[in-house]
Amino acid sequence: xxxxxxxxxxxxxxxxxxxxxxxxxxxxxxxxxxxxxxxxxxxxxxxxxxxxxxxxxxxxxxxxxxxxxxxxxxxxxxxxxxxxxxxxxxxxxxxxxxxxxxxxxxxxxxxxxxxxxxxxxxxxxxxxxxxxxxxxxxxxxxxxxxxxxxxxxxxxxxxxxxxxxxxxxxxxxxxxxxxxxxxxxxxxxxxxxxxxxxxxxxxxxxxxxxx
Amino acid sequence: xxxxxxxxxxxxxxxxxxxxxxxxxxxxxxxxxxxxxxxxxxxxxxxxxxxxxxxxxxxxxxxxxxxxxxxxxxxxxxxxxxxxxxxxxxxxxxxxxxxxxxxxxxxxxxxxxxxxxxxxxxxxxxxxxxxxxxxxxxxxxxxxxxxxxxxxxxxxxxxxxxxxxxxxxxxxxxxxxxxxxxxxxxxxxxxxxxxxxxxxxxxxxxxxxxx
DNA sequence: TATAATTGTTAAATTGTGAAACAATTGCGA
DNA sequence: TCGCAATTGTTTCACAATTTAACAATTATA
Numbered sequence: 001x002x003x004x005x006x007x008x009x010x011x012x013x014x015x016x017x018x019x020x021x022x023x024x025x026x027x028x029x030x031x032x033x034x035x036x037x038x039x040x041x042x043x044x045x046x047x048x049x050x051x052x053x054x055x056x057x058x059x060x061x062x063x064x065x066x067x068x069x070x071x072x073x074x075x076x077x078x079x080x081x082x083x084x085x086x087x088x089x090x091x092x093x094x095x096x097x098x099x100x101x102x103x104x105x106x107x108x109x110x111x112x113x114x115x116x117x118x119x120x121x122x123x124x125x126x127x128x129x130x131x132x133x134x135x136x137x138x139x140x141x142x143x144x145x146x147x148x149x150x151x152x153x154x155x156x157x158x159x160x161x162x163x164x165x166x167x168x169x170x171x172x173x174x175x176x177x178x179x180x181x182x183x184x185x186x187x188x189x190x191x192x193x194x195x196x197x198x199x200x201x202x203x204x205x206x207x208x209x210x211x
Numbered sequence: 212x213x214x215x216x217x218x219x220x221x222x223x224x225x226x227x228x229x230x231x232x233x234x235x236x237x238x239x240x241x242x243x244x245x246x247x248x249x250x251x252x253x254x255x256x257x258x259x260x261x262x263x264x265x266x267x268x269x270x271x272x273x274x275x276x277x278x279x280x281x282x283x284x285x286x287x288x289x290x291x292x293x294x295x296x297x298x299x300x301x302x303x304x305x306x307x308x309x310x311x312x313x314x315x316x317x318x319x320x321x322x323x324x325x326x327x328x329x330x331x332x333x334x335x336x337x338x339x340x341x342x343x344x345x346x347x348x349x350x351x352x353x354x355x356x357x358x359x360x361x362x363x364x365x366x367x368x369x370x371x372x373x374x375x376x377x378x379x380x381x382x383x384x385x386x387x388x389x390x391x392x393x394x395x396x397x398x399x400x401x402x403x404x405x406x407x408x409x410x411x412x413x414x415x416x417x418x419x420x421x422x
Numbered sequence: 423t424a425t426a427a428t429t430g431t432t433a434a435a436t437t438g439t440g441a442a443a444c445a446a447t448t449g450c451g452a
Numbered sequence: 453t454c455g456c457a458a459t460t461g462t463t464t465c466a467c468a469a470t471t472t473a474a475c476a477a478t479t480a481t482a
Contacts, residue, residue, distance in 0.1 A: 008470065010413055014406035018388065032428060045472055052430060060429040061479030077409045078416040096307030102388070108408065147411065171415040173408060177229065177313070187414035189407050195225035196400050197319065197384060198288045200358065202221055203398035204382040205289035219438065243459065254440050263461060271460040272448030 009050050013073055015040065016050070020070035032063035082107045084144060088160050089151030090115040090123075090130045093175050097149060099126035108147070112139070116156070133163075140167045147171040154178040161188075220261050224284055226251065227261075231281040243274040293318045295355060299371050300362035301326040301334075301341045304386050308360060310337040319358070323350070327367070344374075351378040358382040365389040372399075 019040055023031055037044035051057055051064075057072050058064040074080050085108050087094045097103070098113050113125060116133045123130050131139070139145075148164045150157055150172060157176035164172060171187040174180050177194050230251055234242060248255035262268055262275075268283050269275045285291050296319050298305045308314070309321050324336060327344045334341050342350070350356075359375045361368050361383060368387030375383060382398040385391050388405045 006469070010410055011406070013413070014403070014409040015390075017409065018406075034428080043472060045474090046470085048429065049431085049471090056430065058429050059479065060477065061427055061481090063428065076413070078412040079409065083412070092307040092310045096303040099303045102405065103408070106405065106408075146415065170418060171411055173411050179226075185418055187411055187418050189411040189414070191404070191407055192225070193402070194313065194317065195222070195229075196402055197314070197317075198225040198228065198290065199221060200382055200384050200398055200400040201289040201294070202224070202287070203400070204357065207381060207396055207398050217438075245459085256441065257439065259460065260439095260462085267461065269460050270448065271446065272450095272458050274459065 005053050009053055012042070012050055013077055016047075017070065017073045017077065017079075020066055020073065023066045024070060029066050030063050031066055031069075033058075035063075079107055082109060083146040085110045085147045085149060086139075086145050087113040087149045087151055088115075088133065088164070089113075089153075089156075089176075090117075090120045090125055091151055091153075094149070094151035095125050097151065097175075098128055110149075111143070111145070114139075133160075136163065137167055140169070145169065147173060149173045149175065150180065151175045216264050220264055223253070223261055224288055227258075228281065228284045228288065228290075231277055231284065234277045235281060240277050241274050242277055242280070244269075246274075290318055293320060294357040296321045296358045296360060297350075297356050298324040298360045298362055299326075299344065299347075299375070300324075300364075300367075300387075301328075301331045301336055302362055302364075305360070305362035306336050308362065308386075309339055321360075322354070322356070325350075344371075347374065348378055351380070356380065358384060360384045360386065361391065362386045 016036075019036065020031075033044040033047045036042070036047050040047075048058070051069070054072065054076050057069050071080075085103070087098055087110060090113050094113055094115075098110050100110075103110060112131060113128050114131050114133045114136060115121060118132070120130045121132045148169045148171070150160050150164075152160050154176045157174060157178050157180050161172055161174070161180040161182055165182050165186050169186070172180065172182065172189070174188060174190045175193070177192060179190050180188060182188055227247075230247065231242075234240075244255040244258045247253070247258050251258075259269075262280070265283070265287050268280050282291075296314070298309055298321060301324050305324055305326075309324050311321075314321060323342060324339050325342050325344045325347060326332060329343070331341045332343045359380045359382070361371050361375075363371050365387045368385060368389050368391050372383055372385070372391040372393055376393050376397050380397070383391065383393065383400070385399060385401045386404070388403060390401050391399060393399055
């Protein structure tokens, strides 16, 4: 069963999860792959195969229990537990993320925010006092942090990542517009907002000039 | 030449662009596909093939001119012009984006921000007065807006998109955690930050439990 | 119990990638 | 100027990954 799961499958799991949450909110408690296919715009076979990578969650002749499937996907994604999170970089993105209540609701506790700009250190941001990155080492020894979010300028992203990894951080969510590389054994997600904007720009041009 | 370019190629263009910008900052003005291959971790053949989708930008026996290639990719992505942008939703994400100077530098002029919460309308956000969405129709008639960024809660995302499209908007950058669907002829990029966070959570679990 | 529905699973088709090869072109040093 | 080395543009092939189709197995339900 546990052959390496492809990245494409993993990337679809959050979509399934979101969709199932919607269904749950609508008090629907049973769903078939063909119905999901219609509403999500994915192929029904693909959905069944994706889900089957992790085990047989459905019931032949019946479909999938919304509640059960949502629960299973949450477990697979690791959303059945809480995470302690810190933010590096108290710029606009960092400030936006520290105040984003949804993460908190979903099990990601954003605890503290750090910056290397002494002008920002000590100031208040959405109820959190900005701390100095020089205090990071001691902080990480004293607190059990699971995830660090990098919101620095791109020039500082890699060195921030190196620092965090050297202090034992195992997961990095990177918002700086530069890929950060880390050793095997550390998880990274590079967000790259500007890449997404560029692709939108391309698509717009494509639409306007006509395919 | 203009066979349909695959999405995989398009998604790599911003990465080439970023890399070329780095080279330019280092005052490097010539680059070969094999060198790019080493530093970007892509196959050299693939790089040459990708670039060749859009025309022959290199010079045999020499390589690619950094300046020229960067310029060409910018043109392909539509970054050789300026765009007028508005933001719908003055929550944390919306506020972060309106103040994000990088976009401005890259040709995306974020002009105004709208919200349907009357408590927010009229308040000041990073030098912009929050306007009411009820004023959107007149605003869009009076101003030539290229791109709208949706930063509303997920429940309002689709109706915001519908409204924008009905007023003639041709490109939507969606930050709400729900896919928005639009008619053919309108470009959409769904960002889905939480999806990315979930994938990070999955990767972390994978690392910790050991693959 | 028969039938319709639906999954789990296998097979086929499609797409994307990696690697090699090579002619064409150019830079550059002798 | 000439010839060699470098490098692209382009093709081909093989292979890996992904998607789609097909269908047997199973279950719900009337």
